[in-house]
Amino acid sequence: MRDESIDNTVVTLHLQKGWSIRKISRDLGLSRNRIRRILVSNSVLRDTTPMDKTLMKEKRVSKLDPYKEYITDLLIKHNKITGQRVYELLKEKGYQGKISIVRDYLKSVRQTGSKTPIKMVETDPGRLAAHDWSDYNITFKSTGQTQQVTFFSYILCFSRRQYVSVVENKKQPTLFRELIAAFIYFDGVPKEIRSDNQKACVDQWAPGSPVFNSKYLEFATWYRFTPKTITPRHPTENLKIERPFWYLEQNFLNGREFKDLQDLKSQLQLWLRQVNDVRKHGTTKERPIDRYIQEQPYLQVLPVNHFDTSLVTHKVVNQESCIYYEGYQYVVPQKYMFELCPLRITQDQMIIYSPDGEQIACHPLAEKGRKERYVGDHKKPTKKPDLSIADVISRLECFSPEMNGYIQQLKQHKPGTWRHHLRSLLSLKVNYRVEDIMVAVRRASRYKVFDSGTIENFLENNSEPRYSIKLSFKPQNNNYNEQQN
Numbered sequence: 001m002r003d004e005s006i007d008n009t010v011v012t013l014h015l016q017k018g019w020s021i022r023k024i025s026r027d028l029g030l031s032r033n034r035i036r037r038i039l040v041s042n043s044v045l046r047d048t049t050p051m052d053k054t055l056m057k058e059k060r061v062s063k064l065d066p067y068k069e070y071i072t073d074l075l076i077k078h079n080k081i082t083g084q085r086v087y088e089l090l091k092e093k094g095y096q097g098k099i100s101i102v103r104d105y106l107k108s109v110r111q112t113g114s115k116t117p118i119k120m121v122e123t124d125p126g127r128l129a130a131h132d133w134s135d136y137n138i139t140f141k142s143t144g145q146t147q148q149v150t151f152f153s154y155i156l157c158f159s160r161r162q163y164v165s166v167v168e169n170k171k172q173p174t175l176f177r178e179l180i181a182a183f184i185y186f187d188g189v190p191k192e193i194r195s196d197n198q199k200a201c202v203d204q205w206a207p208g209s210p211v212f213n214s215k216y217l218e219f220a221t222w223y224r225f226t227p228k229t230i231t232p233r234h235p236t237e238n239l240k241i242e243r244p245f246w247y248l249e250q251n252f253l254n255g256r257e258f259k260d261l262q263d264l265k266s267q268l269q270l271w272l273r274q275v276n277d278v279r280k281h282g283t284t285k286e287r288p289i290d291r292y293i294q295e296q297p298y299l300q301v302l303p304v305n306h307f308d309t310s311l312v313t314h315k316v317v318n319q320e321s322c323i324y325y326e327g328y329q330y331v332v333p334q335k336y337m338f339e340l341c342p343l344r345i346t347q348d349q350m351i352i353y354s355p356d357g358e359q360i361a362c363h364p365l366a367e368k369g370r371k372e373r374y375v376g377d378h379k380k381p382t383k384k385p386d387l388s389i390a391d392v393i394s395r396l397e398c399f400s401p402e403m404n405g406y407i408q409q410l411k412q413h414k415p416g417t418w419r420h421h422l423r424s425l426l427s428l429k430v431n432y433r434v435e436d437i438m439v440a441v442r443r444a445s446r447y448k449v450f451d452s453g454t455i456e457n458f459l460e461n462n463s464e465p466r467y468s469i470k471l472s473f474k475p476q477n478n479n480y481n482e483q484q485n
Contacts, residue, residue: 006030007042010024010028010030010039011038011042014039021039062097062101063095063096063101064102068105071105071106075106075110077255078254080249080250082247082251082254083099084251085251086102087099123157124158125159125297125298126188126190126191126297127192127298128158128192128194129155129157129182129190129192130157131152131155131178131179131195133152133167134150134153134248135150136151138258138264140263140264141257141258141260143260149166149264150166150169151167151248153244154178157190159292159294159295160288161292162272162288163185164268164272165178165265171200172199172215176219176309177309180309186296187296188296188300189302190299190300191300192226192228193226194229195227195229196229197210210229212227218307247276251275252267252268277292309346310345310346312342312343313342313345314341315343316340317338317341318337318338321337323352325343325345327373329373329375331361331363331374331375331376333360333361336360339355340355341353341354341355341360342355347365349364350364350365363375392423393422396425396426399434399437400434402442403441406441406445409450413448414450421451428452428455432459432466433463437455440455440458440459440463443458444458
């Protein structure tokens with residue numbers, strides 16, 4: 001009767017330890033022929049299989065077969081699309097199978113290169129979060145134009161729950177606003193937040209340690225978190241934020257079309273809640289929303305008042321009575337020209353203060369692409385009241401006692417316009433001497449000429465002006481003062 005334990009011992013001693021048949025026979029008390037039969041039998045059964053005993057595996061029809069052509073088209077159009085996104089699109093087409101079949105098929109048709117193993121360090125709940133930016137070129141259907149869009153991402157490292165938004169720039173005020181929005185979104189602040197070495201956070205690297213930006217440190221102190229960063233040229237230290245960007249690119253941006261920027265933002269918010277929060281994470285094997293429920297109690301409580309993200313700076317009011325900022329002129333009252341004024345620039349407006357701290361202007365920030373350079377209107381200076389007619393007569397009478405008689409005659413002959421003529425006579429003093437004006441007035445009185453224009457023409461032809469160029473001065477009527485007179 002065959003004893004499998006003896007067979008195993010004989011084969012192991014001969015093939016693994018190199019014992020001879022004679023030594024095995026002597027130590028186990030077996031005949032040499034039996035040992036040979038055991039070794040031959042093992043070799044035949046192990047290394048050869050009769051064809052008539054080979055069972056051919058019957059090929060089963062897969063639920064994925066009708067969709068393989070569609071998957072091929074997807075891979076041609078979006079070669080880096082994720083299995084999760086392919087599965088979502090297949091479900092829209094009526095696919096009834098599971099995602100594992102989809103992933104296995106994608107793995108079989110894609111070539112996978114060699115990878116270097118990277119150790120992922122897990123953190124405690126509420127301990128660490130990370131943030132970063134990423135740019136993508138997106139073509140919008142409404143215009144057909146490709147536009148660079150910047151995404152901001154913030155992720156809780158324990159739960160892997162993510163906040164993503166579209167931003168206009170990567171400036172520090174934008175970073176602060178988005179971090180505050182993320183804190184509100186997750187209803188709490190972790191104890192540490194890691195960034196890369198962007199200028200909004202890190203000024204420079206001293207030997208062995210980063211020098212954080214003072215404003216960023218102020219922001220971190222306000223929300224009571226410890227700022228962290230990665231070592232230069234070691235991007236794998238921030239994989240928990242870099243990898244979600246890859247997932248955003250492959251699962252959200254691939255296989256989707258967007259009408260415009262607003263449509264992109266709307267679809268992004270739906271994707272965060274309906275896909276990203278409820279998927280099974282590849283590392284944790286849990287849904288981010290479920291792990292967030294565990295993590296949220298460990299987050300620090302938000303402050304009553306949020307950090308003021310406004311940009312506070314000082315600028316000089318230029319010769320146009322404006323503050324120049326990012327290509328546009330913001331109007332300031334004229335009396336502050338050439339003064340150094342404090343500015344407070346929020347996300348949507350500019351508030352201008354006087355050197356004494358009094359608010360003097362508030363303007364909405366100019367929208368991109370605006371053609372009009374000026375923001376706000378220059379207030380026209382208040383029109384100075386003209387001299388009352390009584391003052392005009394008094395000043396003319398000071399020219400000479402003869403002027404009183406000419407004024408009375410002018411009133412009599414020009415009852416409707418005598419005020420205008422008297423003001424014009426007074427304005428002649430700007431360019432001519434009083435003595436010359438009186439010579440012209442005596443001549444006009446002698447010839448019964450009661451018109452200021454005629455007197456001015458006489459002076460132009462017969463008198464030497466006071467200046468080398470003629471000064472223009474046109475008196476204005478003041479009906480109110482005239483009526484009062």
